[in-house]
Amino acid sequence: MPTMNMLQAINNALDIAMAEDDKVLCFGEDVGIFGGVFRATSNLQEKYGRARCFNTPLVEQGILGFANGLAAQGSVPVAEIQFADYIFPAFDQIVNETAKFRYRSGDLFNVGGLTIRTPYGGGISGGLYHSQSPEAYFAHTPGLKIVVPRNPYQAKGLLLAAIRDPDPVLFFEPKRLYRAAIGEVPEEDYQLPIGEAEVTREGTDVTVLGWGAQMEVIERAVELAEKEGISCEVIDLRSILPWDEESVVESVLKTGRLVITHEAPLTGGFAGEIAATVQERCFLYLESPIARVTGLDTPFPLTLEKEYLPDHLKVFEAIKASVAF
Amino acid sequence: MTTTQDIHSPQFLSGDEFSIPTFRLLQQDGTLFEGAEAPELERDQALKIYHTMVATRVLDERMMAAQRQGRLSFYMQCTGEEAAVVGAAAALDDADMIMAQYREQGALVYRGFSYDEFMNQLFGNELDYGKGRQMPIHYGSRKLHYMTISSPLATQIPQAAGYAYGQKLAGEGYCTLCFFGEGAASEGDFHAALNMAAVHEVPVIFFCRNNGYAISTPSIEQFAADGVAPRAFGYRMHVIRVDGNDILAVLSATREARRIAVEHNKPVLIEAMSYRLAAHSSSDDPSGYRSKKEEEAWREKDPILRMQHWLIAQGWWNDDEEKALQEALRREVLETMKRAEKRPPPPLDSLVSDVYADVTPALQRQLDRLKTHIRQYPESYPKGARSLDPDVKVRDDASNPDVQGGE
Ligand SMILES: Cc1ncc(C[n+]2csc(CCOP(=O)(O)OP(=O)(O)O)c2C)c(N)n1
Numbered sequence: 001m002p003t004m005n006m007l008q009a010i011n012n013a014l015d016i017a018m019a020e021d022d023k024v025l026c027f028g029e030d031v032g033i034f035g036g037v038f039r040a041t042s043n044l045q046e047k048y049g050r051a052r053c054f055n056t057p058l059v060e061q062g063i064l065g066f067a068n069g070l071a072a073q074g075s076v077p078v079a080e081i082q083f084a085d086y087i088f089p090a091f092d093q094i095v096n097e098t099a100k101f102r103y104r105s106g107d108l109f110n111v112g113g114l115t116i117r118t119p120y121g122g123g124i125s126g127g128l129y130h131s132q133s134p135e136a137y138f139a140h141t142p143g144l145k146i147v148v149p150r151n152p153y154q155a156k157g158l159l160l161a162a163i164r165d166p167d168p169v170l171f172f173e174p175k176r177l178y179r180a181a182i183g184e185v186p187e188e189d190y191q192l193p194i195g196e197a198e199v200t201r202e203g204t205d206v207t208v209l210g211w212g213a214q215m216e217v218i219e220r221a222v223e224l225a226e227k228e229g230i231s232c233e234v235i236d237l238r239s240i241l242p243w244d245e246e247s248v249v250e251s252v253l254k255t256g257r258l259v260i261t262h263e264a265p266l267t268g269g270f271a272g273e274i275a276a277t278v279q280e281r282c283f284l285y286l287e288s289p290i291a292r293v294t295g296l297d298t299p300f301p302l303t304l305e306k307e308y309l310p311d312h313l314k315v316f317e318a319i320k321a322s323v324a325f
Numbered sequence: 326m327t328t329t330q331d332i333h334s335p336q337f338l339s340g341d342e343f344s345i346p347t348f349r350l351l352q353q354d355g356t357l358f359e360g361a362e363a364p365e366l367e368r369d370q371a372l373k374i375y376h377t378m379v380a381t382r383v384l385d386e387r388m389m390a391a392q393r394q395g396r397l398s399f400y401m402q403c404t405g406e407e408a409a410v411v412g413a414a415a416a417l418d419d420a421d422m423i424m425a426q427y428r429e430q431g432a433l434v435y436r437g438f439s440y441d442e443f444m445n446q447l448f449g450n451e452l453d454y455g456k457g458r459q460m461p462i463h464y465g466s467r468k469l470h471y472m473t474i475s476s477p478l479a480t481q482i483p484q485a486a487g488y489a490y491g492q493k494l495a496g497e498g499y500c501t502l503c504f505f506g507e508g509a510a511s512e513g514d515f516h517a518a519l520n521m522a523a524v525h526e527v528p529v530i531f532f533c534r535n536n537g538y539a540i541s542t543p544s545i546e547q548f549a550a551d552g553v554a555p556r557a558f559g560y561r562m563h564v565i566r567v568d569g570n571d572i573l574a575v576l577s578a579t580r581e582a583r584r585i586a587v588e589h590n591k592p593v594l595i596e597a598m599s600y601r602l603a604a605h606s607s608s609d610d611p612s613g614y615r616s617k618k619e620e621e622a623w624r625e626k627d628p629i630l631r632m633q634h635w636l637i638a639q640g641w642w643n644d645d646e647e648k649a650l651q652e653a654l655r656r657e658v659l660e661t662m663k664r665a666e667k668r669p670p671p672p673l674d675s676l677v678s679d680v681y682a683d684v685t686p687a688l689q690r691q692l693d694r695l696k697t698h699i700r701q702y703p704e705s706y707p708k709g710a711r712s713l714d715p716d717v718k719v720r721d722d723a724s725n726p727d728v729q730g731g732e
Pocket of ligand 1: 029058060086089428476477478505507508509510534536538539540601
């Protein structure tokens with residue numbers, strides 16, 4: 001099996017999808033001959049031509065409006081927004097249009113073919129505007145699917161699933177792992193299910209939950225905890241919307257404890273939604289309060305980024321506190 | 326009120342019919358075009374402009390080298406566009422507001438932002454006015470009427486219209502000049518800004534630096550029209566296209582634009598034609614999307630050399646002065662860089678300040694928790710730990726390996 005980093009896996013998925021279906025188009029700022037600022041779309045223009053892989057003018061609202069129109073027509077657009085921080089100019093098109101197309105037309109029209117790819121997250125010395133994790137804003141909008149891969153294998157399988165999914169999908173790529181995460185990725189076409197969490201480690205004392213780049217942080221925290229004799233069950237949510245309530249509830253019923261972590265600020269973060277659901281369904285089984293380890297309720301800093309981020313030591317402390325409660 | 330003229334057969338007008346001339350005065354050898362007249366420019370201001378351009382170039386070259394050495398995380402150069410930026414700033418009143426995109430450090434140098442001030446921002450230390458929150462090159466100065474840079478593109482353009490409208494109401498005779506790239510001019514914010522400014526008769530100068538590229542995207546993939554300038558007609562605005570490498574033309578055009586803005590409360594669009602000689606940023610490699618030959622051709626139109634030739638022809642400058650200036654500037658950059666590098670980071674408390682006017686109870690709780698955590702693992706959070714306790718022993722580099730197992 002070939003070894004790939006996450007960018008190569010994403011590029012490979014796009015290549016497979018474009019080869020299979022003429023209707024698949026890739027576009028966005030700098031995605032053409034340059035292959036995108038991170039090189040996720042390398043060689044696609046050369047292979048599939050300028051009509052199917054192209055640079056757009058610098059206008060996110062235009063990119064998503066155009067993509068909505070294309071998808072409504074029956075094409076399969078994969079639009080790239082250069083950084084998740086710059087998705088907000090397109091917020092209206094995504095939240096009011098992409099998400100509601102099918103509903104408001106009684107399914108006369110839909111934009112199910114649309115996939116929006118965008119790099120998110122911190123830890124890259126990006127400061128305020130190259131580090132945000134905006135998944136929760138979109139999770140409040142019915143009609144979208146939100147997916148976050150944690151490694152190259154997932155990136156390929158989930159992106160192929162997203163492109164072929166009958167609903168519009170927002171695909172958040174953890175840019176800190178673009179080159180850092182390397183792993184075996186099957187050469188052939190495969191899909192991973194959207195809406196299903198993955199239990200990546202089984203344990204009995206506490207459930208530790210995250211997605212995307214936080215999974216690496218959780219792994220490190222859990223290793224420290226295991227050394228102290230704490231048995232952790234680790235869940236990668238993979239899909240934020242819809243999210244896999246059953247897997248999470250099942251795990252918490254077993255362990256009685258839950259630690260959730262994400263980079264986005266605490267207030268209104270998606271951990272809040274999960275915590276509310278879990279306390280509703282597992283109330284009598286909980287041995288300790290559900291803990292959230294997140295960014296602060298501030299914009300993302302630069303010099304003090306390391307201090308700000310929910311890292312493995314903060315998760316480790318939360319695990320210990322949860323077990324010792 | 327627009328007047329319309331009726332026609333009775335379908336006659337379409339085409340965008341191809343618009344072609345906007347370029348205003349230029351100075352040739353590359355330092356002589357004026359035939360029939361061209363230099364704007365009024367005294368020796369002192371001419372030399373200040375020139376010093377500014379050279380100081381900007383020296384800063385850019387040194388900081389790019391420093392970035393390559395790993396001393397700072399990111400950098401962006403103004404190289405090739407010094408005349409456009411400095412010429413525009415020199416045409417303004419020092420109290421006019423400047424709202425820049427990010428590549429316009431030349432305007433700040435012109436207004437007297439010191440190398441120390443640049444370095445403190447670039448290194449995000451405790452003296453950075455922005456308190457170490459934004460990436461390098463996101464400068465701002467209230468004293469110098471220079472709005473702090475924000476990375477999301479084009480957001481400053483409608484803000485400039487609003488700021489200038491306030492200036493008009495205040496009646497003090499100031500205007501706002503807004504810099505942006507031809508790429509950013511594709512954003513919805515640009516179109517919203519021009520319309521707002523034209524409708525509300527706002528004293529604002531929209532200054533587009535058309536440098537040929539938005540990262541890798543050449544301007545021919547950015548718009549089908551003859552540049553950005555023709556858009557002004559759609560909003561019924563004054564517009565001029567100017568050779569952005571020609572300091573005299575930029576100065577003269579911007580002075581006139583300022584007069585129109587301030588005396589008549591009318592917005593003006595300037596499109597300065599230039600070329601981004603350097604990479605987009607320290608993270609970019611232009612060899613993937615443009616040729617060395619193209620770059621070389623533009624190097625021959627260097628705006629600094631062009632002005633130098635003109636100054637020498639005026640008898641205001643010579644080679645010895647050039648050498649002395651370059652050496653003095655290089656030394657100063659290196660000295661200020663060393664000073665800034667040594668300064669400590671902003672204190673941990675700055676993580677939660679300025680989110681609101683006052684720190685909220687929730688933020689205070691979050692900070693207190695963070696402090697408790699950092700006291701537990703001071704080695705892992707060197708910058709924060711040092712500000713909690715100056716005597717604490719921590720390593721200097723932020724990438725130090727974390728302690729395992731709570732040692
Ligand atoms: C809203 C938004 N989208 C994308 C980006 C990423 N980005 C930063 S600079 C840039 C290119 C800007 O080009 P241009 O406006 O022509 O200015 P230049 O860099 O050429 O001076 C892009 C796409 C951003 N900062 N903001």
